[in-house]
Every structure is written in C-alpha cells, then in structure tokens.
Amino acid sequence: MWWVVVVVAAVAVLATYLTWTAQRVDRLHDRSAAAARALDAHLMRRAAAAAVLAEERQSPELYAAARIALDAVPEEREAAENDLTRQLRSVPLSSDEPRDDAVIAASRRLGLARQVHDDMAREAHAARRRRVVRILLLTRRHDRPQFFDIDDPTLAPAAAVVGPPPAAGVAG
Template identity: 60%
Template sequence: MWWVLGVLAVAAALSGYLAWTAHRVERVHVRAASARRALDAHLMRRAAAAAVVAEHAASVELYAAARLALDAEQDEREVAENDLTRQLRSVPLAAPDEAAHALVATSRRVALARQVHTDLVRDALTARRRPLVRLLRMARGYERPGYFEIADPTLPEPAAAGRGPIPEPPVPVEAAT
C-alpha cells in the first residue's frame, strides 16, 4: 500500500515539474516576442524622429536612411537600422532643436529596448536547450527567437549652439611652483 502512495507522490511531483517547465518555456517565448514588438516600436519612433531631424538639417542622406528604416521588411530591418545609425552619427545635432533632443531620447530608448530584447532571447534560447524541453519538444509551438544585431544606437547629447566647453582658466606659472 505504501509503494502505491510513493508512486503517486513521484508521479504528482514529476507532473508538477513538467507543468512548471512547460509554463516557463511558454512565458519566456511570449516575453521575447513582446520585447521584439517593443523594440520594433522604438525603432519606428527613432526613424520617424530621424526623418524630422533630417528635414530640419536638410540632410538628404539621413532622410533617405530614415525612410528606408521605416519601410524596411523584417529581413532587411537590421541593415536599414545600421545604415540609419551610421547616418545619424555623421549629422551634427543642434542643441536648441527639440527634434534633436527627441531623437537622442528615442535612441536611448532603442538601446534599452535592444538590451531587454537580447536578454529575453538569451533566456528563451537557454530554456529551449534544456534536455527535458528538447526531449518532450515543449518549444515546438513557438517560433525560435533571434537576436537583433545593430550597432549601438545611442547618440551623444547635442552640443550647445555657438558655445563650446567652458575652458579651464590658465594657471599662472608662479603659482604652479
């Protein structure tokens, strides 16, 4: 009689562990897909802000790169975003321009969204590699998440218009000794 209870306890523990593992696999895949959508939204905002900055700066190359990033398909997206980042780094941003500040803020959000996406993709791929998950094919219903490889999208703050950094006062030679 005791062995029946032992078998039932082991079966209950095993089924609980399998249910927990299946839920974990589902959860990390859903979170990775959600992070991908959030990253796409931030990339679209950055491209739109870049188009506005390009219009203010009269930069045809930046505007073209922004339009390509806005119109790119999923398989062309990484290349278009890298080109946009390259163009953004080549255009000086004016400080009083609110569009430039919005672009810098949006670029920082893209960097954060990319980091979150990368972390969640890593977690999902780690969950997929577990032997029990592979054996029971628990991840077969979910698309395999992939990394989004782009250059660091953060931009420096716009320099103040007409002003450079505050120079240090010169140190007199007599006072230095």
C-alpha cells in the first residue's frame, strides 16, 4: 500500500514540474513579445524625432534615412535603423537644443530597449533548448523570438572645445 502513495507523490511532483515549466516557457515568450513591441515603439520614436530634426536642419539625407526607417518592413528594419544611426552620428548634436536633446534621449532609450529585447529573446531561446521543452513540444504555440542586431544607437552630444586639447607627454 505504501508504494501507491509513493507513485501518486511522484506523479504529483512530475505534473507540478511540467506545469511550472510550461508556464515559464509561456511567460518568457510573452515577455519577449512585449519587449519586441516596446523596441518597435522606441524605434518609431527615434525615427520620428530624427525626421523632425532633419526638417529643422534642412538635411535631406537625414530625412530620407528617417523616412526609410519609419516605413521599413520587418525584413529591412535592421539595415534601415543602422543607416539612420550612421546619419545621426554625422550630425553634430547639442544637448542645449530641444530637438537635439529629443533625438539623444530617444537614442538612449532605444539602446536600453534593444538590450532588454535581446535579453528576453536570449532567455526564451535558452528555455526552448531544454530537453523537456523540446520533447513535450511546449513551444509549438510560440514563434521563435528574433534578435535585433543593430549598431549601438546611443548618441552623445558634441563636446564644446574651449581651448586646445591637452598635450600627452611625460610629466617633468
């Protein structure tokens, strides 16, 4: 009779573990999808801020890059965002100007959103590689999360140079 109790306890423990694992996989994929939506929103905000800056500065190259980034389909999104980042780096930005500051702040938030998104995708990929998850097909309802590989979008305002740069040399 004691072996029935052991079998029931083992089945209960196994069922609990499998339920917990399935819920964890679902949560990780939900969090990854939420991070992807947040990343998309930050990409749009940065491109919109860059378009406004381009109109103010009358920069057709920057405006074109911003419009391409705003209108890009998912397959072309990384290339469009990298091009926009290169265009933004070629423009001198000052933290004193409100339009420049908006682009700098949007770029910083985008860098953080990209990092969070890639971390969530990495966690979901790690959960997908577990043997139990693969055997029981616990990811069949979820698409595989994609990484978003772009250059670091963080921008820095141009430094104001007051005097000549300090000379590097040996202190005497």
